[in-house]
Amino acid sequence: MEINLISDTVTKPSHEMLQQMFRARVGDDVYKQDPSVNELEEAVAGLFGKEAGLFFPSGTMANQTAIKLHTQPGDELICDKWAHVYNYEGGGAAFNSGVSCRLIDGDRGMITAQQVRDAINPPDFYHSPLTSLVCIENTTNKGGGACYDLQTLRDIKEVCTQNNLKYHLDGARLWNALVAKRQHPRQFGELFDTVSICFSKGLGAPVGSVLVGSKADMNRALRIRKVLGGGMRQAGYLAAAGMYALQHNVGRLEEDHRRAKQLGQLLSQLPWVKSVEPVETNILIFSVRDGYSEAAVIEKLKQKSIFISSMGQGKLRIVTHLDYKEVMHQYVVETLSRFTL
Numbered sequence: 001m002e003i004n005l006i007s008d009t010v011t012k013p014s015h016e017m018l019q020q021m022f023r024a025r026v027g028d029d030v031y032k033q034d035p036s037v038n039e040l041e042e043a044v045a046g047l048f049g050k051e052a053g054l055f056f057p058s059g060t061m062a063n064q065t066a067i068k069l070h071t072q073p074g075d076e077l078i079c080d081k082w083a084h085v086y087n088y089e090g091g092g093a094a095f096n097s098g099v100s101c102r103l104i105d106g107d108r109g110m111i112t113a114q115q116v117r118d119a120i121n122p123p124d125f126y127h128s129p130l131t132s133l134v135c136i137e138n139t140t141n142k143g144g145g146a147c148y149d150l151q152t153l154r155d156i157k158e159v160c161t162q163n164n165l166k167y168h169l170d171g172a173r174l175w176n177a178l179v180a181k182r183q184h185p186r187q188f189g190e191l192f193d194t195v196s197i198c199f200s201k202g203l204g205a206p207v208g209s210v211l212v213g214s215k216a217d218m219n220r221a222l223r224i225r226k227v228l229g230g231g232m233r234q235a236g237y238l239a240a241a242g243m244y245a246l247q248h249n250v251g252r253l254e255e256d257h258r259r260a261k262q263l264g265q266l267l268s269q270l271p272w273v274k275s276v277e278p279v280e281t282n283i284l285i286f287s288v289r290d291g292y293s294e295a296a297v298i299e300k301l302k303q304k305s306i307f308i309s310s311m312g313q314g315k316l317r318i319v320t321h322l323d324y325k326e327v328m329h330q331y332v333v334e335t336l337s338r339f340t341l
C-alpha cells in the first residue's frame with residue numbers, strides 16, 4: 001500500500017466518477033455544442049451568482065486567461081509573494097499578458113487591504129507601471145491551506161473599487177475554504193470580477209477548471225482560451241467528472257481537514273519537529289529541528305511507503321485528499337508516533 005501525500009492532485013477518478021464520465025452526453029465544445037460542458041459552466045456560474053462560466057483544462061489556464069482579461073501589456077498586478085499566479089505558472093503573467101507582479105509580503109499567503117493600498121502606483125505617475133489587478137489566492141497553496149476571513153476580502157474589494165482595479169480570485173482550493181469556514185460561493189461571486197476553481201485538487205477529478213464572471217468577460221475569455229490552445233472538442237467527458245465531483249466530493253473535504261489537523265497535532269509533539277504551521281484545511285507544513293535534514297525524513301518515510309514533499313529551507317509538506325483513506329491515516333499516525341531519525 002503506497003500512501004501518497006505529496007499533493008491532493010494525485011487522486012485517481014473513482015469507479016462511480018468514471019461511470020458518470022462514460023455516460024456523458026457530448027458534442028463539439030469549440031462550437032459550444034457540448035451539453036455536459038454547457039451544463040457544468042452554468043452550474044458553477046449559478047453557484048457563484050455569476051452570469052457565465054467557462055471550462056478550462058487547467059487552473060493555470062483559467063488564471064492566465066483572467067489576467068489577460070483584466071490587464072494591458074505593461075500593467076502591474078498585485079499579489080502575495082507566494083502566489084501561484086507568480087510562482088507556479090511558468091512566468092505566464094509576463095509571457096501571456098506582458099504584466100509584472102508587485103509582490104506583497106503577506107501572512108501565510110494572505111494579504112491585507114492596507115498592503116494593497118500601499119502597493120498601488122499612482123495612476124497619473126506615468127513612469128511606473130499602471131496597477132490594474134489584484135489577485136487573491138484562497139485557500140493559499142504555499143501558505144499552507146490558510147483561508148481568508150470574508151471581511152478582509154471585502155476591505156480589499158473596497159480598495160479595488162476606489163482605485164479602479166479588477167479583482168480576481170484564484171480559488172483552486174476554494175472548496176476547502178468554503179467547507180472549513182462554512183461560507184457560500186455566492187459570497188465570493190459578489191466580491192470578485194472573476195473566480196477560477198479547480199476540480200482536480202481535493203474534489204478528485206482527473207482534469208478541469210472553471211472560470212466564472214460576467215457574460216461580457218466570459219465572451220472575451222472564450223477568445224483568449226482559444227489563443228492559449230484551450231478550446232477542446234468532446235470535453236463533456238471531462239466536464240462530467242467535474243459535475244460528479246461537485247455533486248459528491250465537496251462535503252467530505254471535512255474528513256481531509258480532520259486528518260490533516262490530527263497529523264499536525266501529532267507532529268507538534270515529536271522531538272525532531274521544530275514547528276508546525278496552523279492547519280486550517282488539508283495542507284500541513286512543518287519544519288524539522290536544526291541538525292535534522294528534510295531529505296532524511298522524506299527518505300525514511302518513503303521506506304515505510306509514505307510519500308511527502310519538501311518545500312526547501314527545512315520545511316516539509318503533507319497534503320490529505322480523497323484517496324487518503326482512514327486505514328491509511330491510522331497507519332500514518334502509528335508510523336509517525338514511533339518514527340525516529
Ligand SMILES: *Cc1c(COP(=O)(O)O)cnc(C)c1O
Nearest residue numbers: 058059060061084137141170172
Ligand atoms: C493547483 C493550483 C492552480 C492550478 O494548477 P493547475 O495544475 O494548472 O491546475 C492554481 N492555483 C493554485 C493556488 C493551485 O494550488
